[in-house]
Amino acid sequence: MAAEPGAMILLERHGDGAEVALVTLNRPRARNALCDLLMTQLADTLDQLETDDRVRVVVITGQPGVFAAGADIKEMLPKEFPAVVQPPFLQHWDRLSRCQKPVIAAVNGYALGGGCELAMMCDVIYASDEAVFGQPEITLGTIPGAGGTQRLCRTVGRPLAMEMCLTGRKLTAAEALQAGLVGRVIPAEKLLEEALKTASRIAAMSPIATVLCKKAVNAAHQTSLSAGLQYERDLFYATFATEDRRTGMDAFIQKQAPVFTGK
Ligand code: DAK
Numbered sequence: 001m002a003a004e005p006g007a008m009i010l011l012e013r014h015g016d017g018a019e020v021a022l023v024t025l026n027r028p029r030a031r032n033a034l035c036d037l038l039m040t041q042l043a044d045t046l047d048q049l050e051t052d053d054r055v056r057v058v059v060i061t062g063q064p065g066v067f068a069a070g071a072d073i074k075e076m077l078p079k080e081f082p083a084v085v086q087p088p089f090l091q092h093w094d095r096l097s098r099c100q101k102p103v104i105a106a107v108n109g110y111a112l113g114g115g116c117e118l119a120m121m122c123d124v125i126y127a128s129d130e131a132v133f134g135q136p137e138i139t140l141g142t143i144p145g146a147g148g149t150q151r152l153c154r155t156v157g158r159p160l161a162m163e164m165c166l167t168g169r170k171l172t173a174a175e176a177l178q179a180g181l182v183g184r185v186i187p188a189e190k191l192l193e194e195a196l197k198t199a200s201r202i203a204a205m206s207p208i209a210t211v212l213c214k215k216a217v218n219a220a221h222q223t224s225l226s227a228g229l230q231y232e233r234d235l236f237y238a239t240f241a242t243e244d245r246r247t248g249m250d251a252f253i254q255k256q257a258p259v260f261t262g263k
Contacts, residue, residue, distance in 0.1 A: 008038040009045050014196055019056040019203040021049050022196065024063075031069035032062050034114050036090075043095040050100060056203035056210070058099065059195050060122060061106040062115075064188075065130065070113025073140065093146045097121040100211055102202050106195035107131045108188060112170070117146040120155065123214060125181065126195050127173040128188035133181060134170035154221050156181050206244035206260040 010024040023045055025032045032038075049055045062068055071090065083089060096103065096118060105111075105122035112134050119125050119133070127133075135148040143149065144165060153161040156179040163169060173185045186194045202210060212235040219228045239245040243263040251258035 007041065008035075009041040011045055013055075015200055015203060018054045020196060020199040021052075021055045021058045022192075023049075023058060023060045025060070025068055026063065028063040028066070030072070031066045031110065032115070033069050033072040033074075034118065035072035035075050036088075036092075039090070039092040039095075043092040046095055046099055056101065056207060057199040058101055058103045059106055059192075059199050060096075060103060060118075061192060061195070062108055065109035066115075067105070067107040067109055067111040067131070068115030068118055069110055070115050070136075071146075090145070097147075100214070102199075102210060102214055104195050104199055106191050107133075107182070108191055113137055113144065113148070114146050117144060117148050117151070120147055120151040120181075123217075124183050124198065126184050126186055126191060126198070127176055127182040128191040129173050129185055130188050131173040131176065131182075131185075132170050133173075133176045134168060135165050136168035136170070138166060139168040151221075152181075155179075204260070206239075206242065206248065207262040208242050208244055209239055209248075209260075212238060 008025070008027050010026045012022040012024070014020040014022055023042070025034075025038065025042075027033060027035070027038055046058070049058055079089065093114070102124070103122040104124040104126065105119040106126050106128075107119050108128045109130055110132050111119045112132070113136055116133050116135055135144045135152065137144050137148065144152075149161065149165055152164065155161075160179055164171070171179065171181065173182065176182045177185045184194070216232045216235050219231045223231065244260045247260060248258045
């Protein structure tokens with residue numbers, strides 16, 4: 001694992017062409033609390049991965065038993081209002097949600113507060129059977145600030161999101177699956193393997209179609225149905241300007257596996 005001493009983000013490459021990047025949150029003694037340095041390193045890592053053409057898919061995971069315990073409460077404690085309404089307070093928190101490449105969260109334990117919000121910024125969430133999800137900010141006298149009221153509501157629905165945010169009640173992995181918060185629950189020892197397998201599968205698709213697909217699905221959370229349907233259709237048409245679209249359809253007819261080139 002490539003790691004600078006004291007690095008809070010570890011980066012590994014997987015796949016024959018290093019097409020899958022595995023990003024590990026690495027602050028185990030503080031339960032991966034998302035302090036400013038960690039979030040800065042995460043943003044820098046994503047900047048680097050985004051411009052690396054070899055990298056097609058990113059997997060983000062945590063430490064055994066903890067994905068992330070949220071923003072760093074010790075860093076936030078002394079802040080007053082004037083310091084939090086302007087940069088640089090929590091300024092890197094939206095970097096992950098702006099990532100163009102598909103991101104899979106492999107949640108292997110607690111995903112609380114900003115940890116749950118970080119997972120929800122990812123495109124696919126796999127949970128280990130030991131994962132726990134929650135928005136406990138209310139127990140700290142505050143409220144979620146990085147999507148916990150908005151993305152959670154749109155994902156699990158208002159009644160459950162409201163209950164979680166008002167009480168801080170945590171969900172088990174099984175409850176999170178039932179609520180639609182996660183895509184799959186996987187035994188802890190198999191979680192990373194399965195996440196990497198899915199990442200490799202996505203990495204074998206047309207890079208252009210993958211980016212367009214992510215944009216179209218994300219639009220469903222941000223626009224009206226009619227605008228979203230129009231946007232989807234326009235992006236579908238756009239795939240006909242690529243060689244990969246012809247390659248994929250041709251390979252189907254020829255009963256061969258497609259080899260996409262990203263053109
Ligand atoms: N911050 C700082 N330190 C933390 C921490 C956190 N979130 N979570 C754990 N730690 C530290 C503990 O203080 C302890 O440190 P020492 O006492 O050893 O110095 C060490 O990690 C081990 O913690 P525990 O002894 O508590 O470990 P356990 O295994 O017993 O429990 C736990 C693990 C994850 C269940 C527990 O630590 C826990 O409940 N942690 C706090 C969870 C939480 O309340 N999270 C919400 C934080 S507020 C925004 C962006 C983001 C946010 C808001 C706005 N904008 C962009 C505007 C996010 C806000 C939040 O996430």
